[in-house]
Amino acid sequence: MTEWTVLGICGSLRRGSYNAALLDLVDGLSEGARVVGADLAGRLPLFDPDVENDERAWPDAVREFRARAEEAEGVVIATPEYAHGPAGVTKNALDWLVGSGGLVGRPTLLVSASPGQAGGMRAHTPLMPPLTLLGAILVDCVVVSRAGARTDASGRFTDPAVVDRVRLAVGELQEALGYAAHKRAPGVL
């Protein structure tokens, strides 16, 4: 039974991306939720206010990304850390959502995987003001270092510590999704 739809935002375009693998892991561990649209952030154009203001000019990826964001009850953002900050790709995707109010009240996970001993954490802090402005409810942040040693030959995360950590985060996300839905139910504040 799939209950919730969760918008996936992947900040990495790399083939075999560890961050894309993290989104797959979140999807696989979510019994009551499905991650959708994870390929869209990588297909968006650079944010352009003139394009945003002319809906007829929207490329398909923009139209679809906005629609998925509006439908989704939750969000999971998987972002690489580049140059001690979040990937430009990740922030570019968020920039396309400012005009839509697309993340208001959405329980949100922020996750990062990195091949190095450290990495990911420095991608998270600069995203918190934008996520707050967008109205997202940040539920948990997960950092996975040494990703190469924790994936199998097909690139899936198999390390039990990673799986356990992400399972905990997914549990928090699902609990928050239920609470957010409860708040949205008629007559309940």
Next chain:
Amino acid sequence: MTEWTVLGICGSLRRGSYNAALLDLVDGLSEGARVVGADLAGRLPLFDPDVENDERAWPDAVREFRARAEEAEGVVIATPEYAHGPAGVTKNALDWLVGSGGLVGRPTLLVSASPGQAGGMRAHTPLMPPLTLLGAILVDCVVVSRAGARTDASGRFTDPAVVDRVRLAVGELQEALGYAAHKRAPGVL
């Protein structure tokens, strides 16, 4: 006499962008320096490590941006603040420079213009760790609020306070360019 070449990075794609106008103002006030390549950040694709690793696959904008960054003695970054952070476009441009060492030792100005009463400042802080990692020497940060009231009908900044502030920043940049060149001269440390 043009002495220095300064790479321009514009994080806004909007027609009549206030940030593009700030770059023009920097260029106009720089007697010994010329701002180059300011249109390139907006023409870059989303950063993709697989493309970066295959130089034959580089789109023209990537090739030109890397070349301009390598030649330039200084940098001026004009970034809008979107959602309480720097535009994704701005960070995306920096992501394309990580693999090249393109900003090491380059005196750098960070400037932002915003139509609102406040804005710009929150775009600067998250860019400081990336600029530090890239080896840029941050010389000055300039924030221009209420940009609409400070430009003329053709979109140029004419407000004397803005012109004076940017002139001061340009002076700092030019002094730093001279000092950086002095350091690079043979036999001088």
